[in-house]
Every structure is written in structure tokens, then in C-alpha cells.
Amino acid sequence: MPMNAIAENTTPKPIDAGWAWARFEPDGQRAWTLRWVGHLYRRAAFGASWQQLQDALKAGPQATIDGLVKPTAVQAGADASSGDDAVTRSGEAGALAAWWLRRMLETPYPLREKMALFWHGHFGISQARVKDGRLMANHVSMLRKHALGSYRELLQAAAQDPAMFLGLNSEASRRAMPNDNFARQLLGNLTMGPGVCDEQDIKEAARAFTGWFVLRGDLRYFEREHDTGVKTVLAQKGAWKPEDIVRIVLEHGESARSIVRKIYRWLISEVEEPEESLLKPLCDSFAQSYDVGQLVETMLRSNLFFSETAYRRRVKSPVEFALGIAKGMESIVPTLPLGSALANIGQQLGDPPTVQGWPGGRHWISPATLTGRLALADAMLSPEGAYGGKLNAGSIAKKHGSAGPDAAAGFFCDLWLQGDVAESIRKGLKEAADAAKSPAGDAWFRDAANRVIRIPEFQLS
Amino acid sequence: MTATRRDFLKTVCGASTLMALSPAVPEFLLRASQAAAPDPEGRQTALVVVQLSGGNDGLNTVVPYTNDAYGRGRTTLRLTGKDVHKIDDELGFHPSMERTLRLFRDGQLSVVQGVGYPNSNRNHDDALRDWHTARPGEIACQTGWLGRAMDAVSDPNRPSTPGVCVAPLPKPVLMNAEATVAPTVTSASQYVLRDLPQSASVEGNSENPLVGFVSRGLAVSYASSRQVQDVLKDSGNRVQYPAYPLAEQLKTVVELVRAKLGIRMFFTELGGGGIGGFDNHANQRDNHAAVLHELSESLAAFSDDLRHYKLQDDVLLMTFSEFGRTLRENGRRGTDHGAAAPVLLVGGRLRGGLVGKHPSLTDLDGDSPRHHTDYRELYATILDQWLGMPSQKVLGKQYKHIEIVRG
Amino acid sequence: MFRSFRMLLCFALGCCAVAGAAEPAAPPSSWLAADSLVVLEITHPKEVLARAFSNDVVQAVTSSPIYQAQMANPKISEFLNVVKYFENHFNSDLPTILGKLTGGGITLAVQPQESVVMIVESEDAKLLNDVHEFLLMVARNEAQKQNDPDRVKSAEYRGVTGWRVAPNEAHAIVGNRLIIANKPDELKLMLDRQAKEGGKTLADSARFQEARKAADEKSFARLYVDLAALKQLPQLSDALNRYENPLAALLFAPVLGAMRESNWISAGLAFQGEGVQLSLVTDGVANDPKAADGFAAFADASAGAMPNLTVPRQIAAMSLFRDLHAFYAAKDKLFPDRTSGLIFFENMMGIFFTGRDLTEEVLAETLPDVRVVVAEQKYDEKVGKPEPQFPGFAIVMRMRDPDKFRPIAEEAWQKALGLINFTRGQQALPGLIIDRPTHGDTKYSTASFAPAKPADGSAADVRFNFAPALAMPGSYLIFSSTQELACDLIDALKKETDAKEKPLSQIHSAVVLDGSQLASILKSNKEGLIRQNMVEKGNSRQQAEGEIGGMYMILSALQRFEMSAGVVDGHSKVQLQLDVKRPE
Known part of the structure; x- marks a missing residue:
């Protein structure tokens, strides 16, 4: 396959918001190539199989995004591993991560899982603090249910979720001693971002949450412990209850801005901070509706998404790194060992490091985590060991008509990087292929796949 | 050649940019590592933290064997001048700690006495959290003091691994950071990557700053892999480590230090996970002797190994335990949770000797010695004077320093 | 080709x-x-x-x-x-x-x-x-x-x-x-x-001739091992002289001891009834009560382990002739590296046994008759079946002086229950409620969780696998994970006493395993095992069902497995019998 021409940077600077958020329509300057298909599947899903890439190439951008945003299988009521709840509820070590990873691989609706993962980091609730597998599984189900719905509803649901209270050390809040941890997170990370409101707002908001207790896994309300007095939060006065605080804080303009900025970072770029003016149209409409699905769809369909501003401007998280390999290899992997391997390179599903979630970006990368990533990839492709040969590079290459060393090396490079790498790297891959005189067995294919995984661009999304 | 790429070459190769164009990748990588690991401004120091889980009985570790109050408080656990390894006329190490005395006499070990904090907690989990976070009583604090130190020094443009957890514990809070990942390393061989014949080069060509960034990281990864391979190959003449889990962890630490990977902080542990440990509410004598023996023998092997490779001046080890124990026995031939206790330091650049006085055994805090040195003063000293990391940023305020490190 | x-x-x-x-x-x-x-x-x-x-x-x-x-x-x-x-x-x-x-x-x-x-x-x-x-x-x-x-x-x-x-x-x-x-x-x-x-x-070779004489006449296959030569290998001699952990020492000491004393091993495989019998004979015998691992030495010819007990739904049983007092007294010699952990264990026992010395005042009160029984359990209908389902397991020992030791054991067990309840209480988990019912003419103690069905209709909590019981009929002490198994064992021991069962002369270890019962408990846990298999191996549900099904088939084909080890005609002998039946 010929290398895709690197599209000229057609992004005007400073970026015009009107152009940026208009629908991307391929033209002579920016054609719909494999490069953009791969980009879309890395961001809106967890990577793609060769067939998915080819189908999308035929279908064009808007039809492909239709399928990601509203998968027909899901409309027909199907979803993979819907029976995973029972196991996650058992609270066994690693069960939550293992079944979630499996769902990410099998689901016909990967965008929903991608956004559930976003919210997981956003809320920053950790099993290590919740200490109850059932509650943690319910928390993730809640994130999934509202992942592409209304953020207003998601926040209201979170304000009724026992895992939230446990995860924020707010298992008891009494009239005489209000616990302000929940309010602090609600008025900070969950909405306006840290440092926007003052301590007094947090103290007042905390009074609205008095009377709420988590007892033996249930969220309970005791009227006698509730502070019924008037509270002043963000300049609004009233005898507020938790749902009022959620409403008030979402009415603050900074809330929509902060969430849009976070989702921009998640879907478009974590390299450059976007200009205020660029995000303004999105913020204005999000502040009205808090419709996450609409926001995500606008971003995915946009000119900006299919531009150099977004292309490979994110570092893959460990989850994206590992699942991208499995997706390309068209197989389910043993997700129990995978879950713990990912934990050791910095992303333990179910256990974000702090309530700020995973900061991601360059922080994912250190010599130790990179070594861990490459060793994990090698283990996943190995016929022996914990991953037991579930991923077979040789059979996938042959299945797609690339049986010889040279063709196979090119195939993996196209599958994962859409061939979009420097000429010197392509040459290196070819030299390695030529050096493999008679590739006996599938070991050579595994090495070829590993070589592509070791290309720096592979770490980027 | 793009600016990023030039920058990359400068960073990893110094002036010899031509090397990068050579197809001899291994040679190039070797150079990359030599430039990347040690700090050009000077020697790179490392800190090893040993957690003694369960609450170590400081009074029977560094024993005030001539003190009457001690003698009265300890009926079955009392150690006399005949039992201990004498430091001076008043204090001596526990009978199991023969080799600790040797380290002390060689100037490789210091004892910081009476370390604790005001209103210290006597619940295991809470006290451990306090020692890990360095924010006593702040339940919502999720980061550890070493975690915050890692965040404070990590430079997003220079991929590095500032800290690793060597203890077989899941996610110690001590190393939890907002941003930096501290991996668990159970064996140095974890850093060894399978060699692929004709490995693709690590160079990246792009206007994209992330490509250069990842390339630099990969260069260091490959170099680290080689350095660890070399270290693991050279195991001749090595000091014999006893067959204890702590010794095993410290052996891994020395291997990683020898490989010069630029890791600054290591976390190891003794006494937790399963039965055994320092929490001796009943029949303390034999069990305490056994765990102190493990500690003493492991520290001695560690120190010998470092000295064998002339690395003793680059490494500082400190022990800590969530609390000390009560002076008086509890009637079950054991002791209960207490407050202040001594901290042991091991390394070649210590002032040596005893730091601070032995706490009074007549003026007690809930039947336990009172602290005169706040543990955050110790942390601040280590951060500022040993690791060269800003303690005020990590600890939230400037604590005074104590005299432990030689200039 | x-x-x-x-x-x-x-x-x-x-x-x-x-x-x-x-x-x-x-x-x-x-x-x-x-x-x-x-x-x-x-x-x-x-x-x-x-x-x-x-x-x-x-x-x-x-x-x-x-x-x-x-x-x-x-x-x-x-x-x-x-x-x-x-x-x-x-x-x-x-x-x-x-x-x-x-x-x-x-x-x-x-x-x-x-x-x-x-x-x-x-x-x-x-x-x-x-x-x-x-x-x-x-x-x-x-x-x-x-x-x-x-x-x-x-x-x-x-x-x-x-x-x-x-x-x-x-x-x-x-x-x-x-x-x-x-x-x-x-x-x-x-x-x-x-x-x-x-x-x-x-x-x-005289060694070969001697070994061959010891092999079973009916065997269709024989194996001879020159142990004296192989023991020159440092790995083997190390393995014969060291114990990985206390449990391994307790179980295998007499067999390893015999191998240390032996020059050869002779094994024979013969068809026996519906199954296959393997006999392993060595020339050495370890019967020195003074050796560190001599805690299975027989004092006289009639000494030996008691026959295995039989209870309904039994999966496996084991009977050992072991002097626990001698075993524990030699702990420092047997596993010098594990002292800290063992002392801690001793400390806990010290708390339960009110400061009594574990070696001299507790283990010394037991006779060298240790039996273990594992059986599938039935569940209270008020609770439903938990997930996963564990079998009941019990240990049966004999006391030297029952009247003296009974209250000591009862007190230790109630303290342990108290500790469990206190710890669970700290974690806001339900605790055990103690009861003193009577079965036959034995009054015993049991503790169980108050019945509670999960509101969402899912399987009962895993805690309902446990209703621990302590029963001390006659000179026996039964410690069981379920009340039901304790009662079945009271019955089995009564039968044994009535029949005046004698020890198996010079046998130090005897094991029986029922394959169909093992298959049955696997079947009860099928769903959980399938799910575990899916995430552990990355299998599809169908593949996982196939693998678990295959395991089930193999276990159901294994009708019965029996093993006994001891001393016969001055030689050490291990005999294994495997009965198979046609798979269903």
C-alpha cells in the first residue's frame, strides 16, 4: 500500500471557530484516506480491525461517524457482555477491570465505553476508597448509562450514588459537622474546575449535603441531621438541597467551559490549550443543553478533528495502547492479567490515583512505563504465557493477504499506523523483512508486529 | 532537520549528533543513556525507604538498657547490658542486631531518636497514612510525600522514572502522585526488553512535539534495558544476601542503582502482608528478635553491596514505622501501640552516630516516649539536602533541618 | 510425511x-x-x-x-x-x-x-x-x-x-x-x-535384583530408579533435605524421610478391578522418632493411621498418623527461615489458648491421629445457594485427656469467633451467632450468619458457605466449617467406635477422593468457573463452556482414587489405586 501523502496543514491560524466546528467534507486538499480512518477509530473507539478500516474508507466520514455515534446493533438492543455485572459485583480483585476491558473489546458501541472511561477519570472515584465491589460496579454502570447523555442528569445521579460519597470520604455529614469533601469536588473538578469558587461557597454548599449518610452500602437520608437553613452558594440564596446545588453550579458559565475544555483534551488535542474564542460556540450550546452526545458528535464530525491540530496530538493511555493491539489482531485477550499489567504501567481501571483522575498526556510516558508497554505488547503477541497465543500476528497477516515478510511488515504498519511514518522507518522495516530469509513458523510475524509497535508514533492517538 | 529533532539529539547525545545518523543503533542508544541518566550538575543521589509495618518497638531496637524506668516497664522483655550490642554506656542495639552495630561503628549507620509528630495516631491504618502523606489527619489527602516529590521534579520534556515501588504491596500511598506513575518493580529484569534483530530506529520525524518526546523516552528505555542486562550479567563477587524478602528487595534496589537508570526513590517494606511483623501485642520476644534479625542482616548486606560497588555515597536508606510501642508490657508478654520511635539511616555520607537524645522515659505520652523530632523535619532534610528536591513544595511548608547528612 | x-x-x-x-x-x-x-x-x-x-x-x-x-x-x-x-x-x-x-x-x-x-x-x-x-x-x-x-x-x-x-x-x-x-x-x-x-x-546389579523382587508380580509395567546414584545430584539431595513450608513438611516428611534412607525405588503398575494400581516401594524406612522429621514414626507394629471416615456427599478424606507435638517442637530445625511467621501464628494461638504454650500445653494434648474430611454441602432454603459454593471441610483429632482439654478447646474457639465477629463488625459486615445444639448425645457449638436474601435476587453471599462448628464426642475433637458436616462426623465416629475399628497397621498416610462428587461441586460452580475462564484465558463463552465441560467429564470418569503410604515388610510403600468409569 502506498504511503498516504501527509495532508498539508489546512488549518488557518488563529483557527476560525466557524470553520473548525463545521462538518468535515473531504475534498481535493483533504481526502478521506486510511490516515483519517485510523485517527477516528483511535479517538472514538479503541482502535479497529483491518476490515473496519476498509469498510469506513468506503463509507466515508459522516456515515462512519453515524455508525460510531448510533450503532445499529445497539439500536436493535444488543450489547456485548451485558452479563458482566454479576461478576463485577462479586468484588473479586481485578474483576471490574477485567470485565470492563472485555466489554471495551467486544462492544458494538465503543464510543460509549470511551466516554464512560472519560467520566471515570473525571469523577475520580476509586475502589481503594469505596472498598465495595458492588457499589463500584454500580458507579461504573451509572457512568456508562449517562456517558453520552445529559451531564445534568449524570451529576444528579452522582449526587445519589453511594460510591461517590465513599470515594470522596463523605460517608457521614451531620448538621453539627458538615463534611465538605463532596461539595468541594462538586464545585471544583466536577464543574467549574479548581479555584473558581471560594471556600465560603464550598462551606455553604456542604450544608446542603448534611443529613446524607452511607450505611452498609446504602445512601440514607436523616431529616434530623439535615441543615434546613438558608445557604448562599454562588450568590444564590435559599434553603438548598443537594439537587439545588447541582442546578446552581451548572448555571455558572465556567462549568460548561470547563467540561468542554476537558472533552476537547480527550477527543482533539492535549498539546495546545485551545483559544477561548475557538471553544465559544461549543460552550454556549453546551451551557444550554448539557447534552454530551451532541457535543461529542459535533467534535467528531468537525473540520478541526480531521486536521493536524488533532492528528496524533494525544498520548495513548495504557488501556488504548493495549486494546489497539488486540483490536487489530481481531481477538479477545485474557483481560484479567491485562488489567493488572495496565495497573503497573499507570492505569488501574477502577482505581484512578486521585480524585483528579489520570492527568494523562506526557505523564503516561516514562522510561519505565514505555518499557512496560513494549514488554506487555510482546507478551500479548506471544504464543506462550498469560496471554496464551490469543493474538496471532501471523494468522491475521495471512488472512489479509500478507503472507511474506515484506508484505506482513507493511501490513502491520498500515493496520496500526496507516503507513504514516517516515521513509527511514519504512526502510528499516523493509530491511528487517529482507533479513528474515525464510520466516519459519509465526515467530517472525510476532517480531514484525513488535517492530511496528516500537515505532514512536504507535504511542500516540 | 526539525527543531524538535535537534533538541532531541542535543538532549540525548550531547554534541555528537552524527552518532544519531549512524545505523549502529545499539551504540547510539548506549550514548543516549550515558547522557540521559546522571545529572550533569553532579552525582545523582537516591533514597531508599524501608517501612517496618505494624509499629516497631523502638525501645527494644535501640535499647536504654541502664534506664530504671525501662527496667521497671519491661518485665519479660527487658534487655540488659549482657544482651545488647552496646553503643555506649546507656544505649545498645537489640541482641539480633549485631551487624547493625558494625555498620554504626563503620560510620555507615545513624540513629535519629525520638521521631514522631504531635497528637500522633495509634491506629495502624491512620498512622501509616500520616507517615505516607506527611499530612497528619488529612483523611482526604490521596498523595504521598514521595509522590508529590516525583511530581515536583518530573519534567514533561525529559521522560524519567523518579520513583519505583519494590515492596510487594499494592499501590502504597507514599508513592501515589497526581501525575507521575511509580511502577512496581519486583525484579531488575523487568527492565530488560527482548532484543529484536534489526530493531526499528527510535528516531521520529515530525513537527509533532509528541513524537520527539516519545522518541526520547524510547531511547532511554532501550539504553536502560542494556544497562540492566550488563548489571545482571556482572554478578561475580557479589555480596551474599540472606534469604529474606527484605534482603531480596534491597538487592533489586542495588541492581537498579548500579544500572544508573536515574531512579531517585525506592520503597521497600518489612513485616506486612500475611502473618509475622512488628505488631506484637503478645509474646513479643522471639518474634521481634526474628524481624529485627531480618532487618539487620538485610541492611548489612545492602550496605556491603553498595560499598563493593563504591556506591555508598550515592544512596541513603531510612526506616520508619507507623508508631513505636508502649513502655510498659501489657501483661501478655507484649506491648501496645505507642508514639515516637527511632529512625535508622544507612549510607556513606552520614554524619553518623546518634542524632538527638533518647526520649525521656519518665515524661511519657500515653505510656510511650514523646517525640522531639517531627518526622516532617526528617523528610524536609532528606528532600532538600539529600535529594535536592524542594521540600516546601512537597510538604506545604518549610520545616527546619536536622543534622544528618555530611556535606 | x-x-x-x-x-x-x-x-x-x-x-x-x-x-x-x-x-x-x-x-x-x-x-x-x-x-x-x-x-x-x-x-x-x-x-x-x-x-x-x-x-x-x-x-x-x-x-x-x-x-x-x-x-x-x-x-x-x-x-x-x-x-x-x-x-x-x-x-x-x-x-x-x-x-x-x-x-x-x-x-x-x-x-x-x-x-x-x-x-x-x-x-x-x-x-x-x-x-x-x-x-x-x-x-x-x-x-x-x-x-x-x-x-x-x-x-x-x-x-x-x-x-x-x-x-x-x-x-x-x-x-x-x-x-x-x-x-x-x-x-x-x-x-x-x-x-x-x-x-x-x-x-x-544386586540393587536392581533387590528392587525387582519388591515389585508387584501382577504388574504390567515396572519402574526402577537407582536412588543412591541420583542422590548424588545436589538438586535432589537438597529437595530431600528441605521443606518448603510447614504444611508440606507435615504431609510429606515420612515419604521424603524414607527416600533419604533408600538406595532404590521400585514401582509397579497393575490392573486391579476396574482401575489401575500403582505401587511404589523403597528399601529405606524412616522410623526414627528422634529425627527432626520423625513425627510419623510408629511406636509399635500395630500403630498407624485410623481408617478414613465416610460421610454423605464426601469429596475427599485424609487420615494421617502424625505426632503434632513432636512436629511443632522441631519447627526451628525444619524451617529455620520462617520463624517470624510461625511465632506470630503461635502468638495468635497464645491469645486463643489463654497464654498456654502451643507446643507443650496444646499440641501435647493431642494423639497422633489427624483426619480431614471434605464434603459437598446442602444449603438452607431460607438463604439460597451462594456463589461460589465451597465444600464443607473438617479436621478430626483425638485428645489425650478429653475432660481436661474440652473446656480449653471450647474457650479458644469462642475467642476466635469473637475476634472474627469484632473484625467483621469493624468493617460493617454481619457477624456469626453462636448456638449450642445437641446431635445424638453430643452437645456441640456452632455459629451461623442470620439468614438474609439479597434484595436484587442475585446469589446468596459467599459467607453462607460457613457455619463453623466445634464438636467433641468422646475423646474426639471435630472442627468443621459447616454444622452439617460436624453432625455427619459425629455419626461417622460413633459408627467407628461401635465397630471397634483398629488403626491401619504401619500406615502413616491414607487418602481417598471421590471423582463424581468432585465433578458435582464443579457443576454447582459451573457458571462462576466459566466466567473466570473467560477473563483469565480470553476465551469466548462457548470455548470456556467447552473447557469446563471437559474438566467435568474427566472428573466424572475418575470414580475413586485411593492412596496409602506406610511400612510393609520392612520397606516403605506407597500404593495408589485409580478406579475409572465410562464417562457420561
């Missing part, structure tokens, strides 16, 4: 031996080196073949899902094609050909210097030659095809033609015997011995 034939050859050789036909002039052992380390003799291969190819077995195997799955493997079907071709060529079926080829017996020996040799004795010298010619032809063709025509070589030695078809192989035919070695020099040495010019042979 050639590879497949080599496989077939190996298969043929691996499966066969000498029928009880006329005893040959010189036994195979007289062709082997006197210092052979390990010798395996399959003396009655036809018996094995007859069983392996019996209609029942063939039908059971071919109808099993595992077999069906294997048939999809192209390598297996290629192999079966080769078999068919072979059968056509010799105009007979495979079992018959194999039977004739090997009917005189197969002997395989590992000798010093990594030499491995094999002697196969055919019933039909002509057939042996025909098959050999056929295989040589195939080998030559294959070598020709690969442009390596010199690969098949031959040479004469002592009037016998020696052949090589692969680098690590040399063989010859001597009369009706096929001899194979991994080195040509080894083949020559065998021919020297055959000509009685090779010096001492294994047949002359």
Missing part, C-alpha cells in the same frame, strides 16, 4: 512390549549398563493395548468433546491418515500390529552420560523386519526429497547391521529384538553386552 512416520514409530515403540510368551534366553536387563539410573519395563504391552482399544474406551473417547475438538486439528487428522495407510499396507489393524511388534515387552533405560536406550521385543521377527524395511523406505524417500540422501546410514558391528535415520538416533535388529539408542556408541555397547563381552550388566 516422514515426520508423521517418525511419530508413528515413536508411538508404536512407546506403547508396546513383550507378551508373556516364551521367556527369551537373556533378559533385556542383561543388555543394559549396570549403573542404569532409571529403567522402565513394560512387560505386558498387549494387556495395555487390549484395554486401551477396548470397545468401551474407544467409544467413550471418540464421543467426548475433547476428542471431537482434537479432530479439528489438521496435525491429528494427518496422523490418522498415516495410520490408515499403514494398516492397509500390513493388512491388519493398528492394535494387532502393535501387539505383535511389541508383544515381548519394551524396556527403556536412562543411563549415565545422558544416554537413553530402548529394547523392544517382537513376537514376530518377520513382521518386525517388514515394518523396519517399510519405515526405512519411507525415510530414504523423505531424505531424497530433501536433497539429503546420505541421511540414512548403516554399518556392521559384531555381524549386526546398525542403522541411523536421524542425528540423535541409532538402532539395530537382533533376532526378534529392536534396540534403539540416542548415540551410536551406546548401540555398540549394547551389542557387546549381548555378546557377553561388555562386562557387568544391569542383570548382575
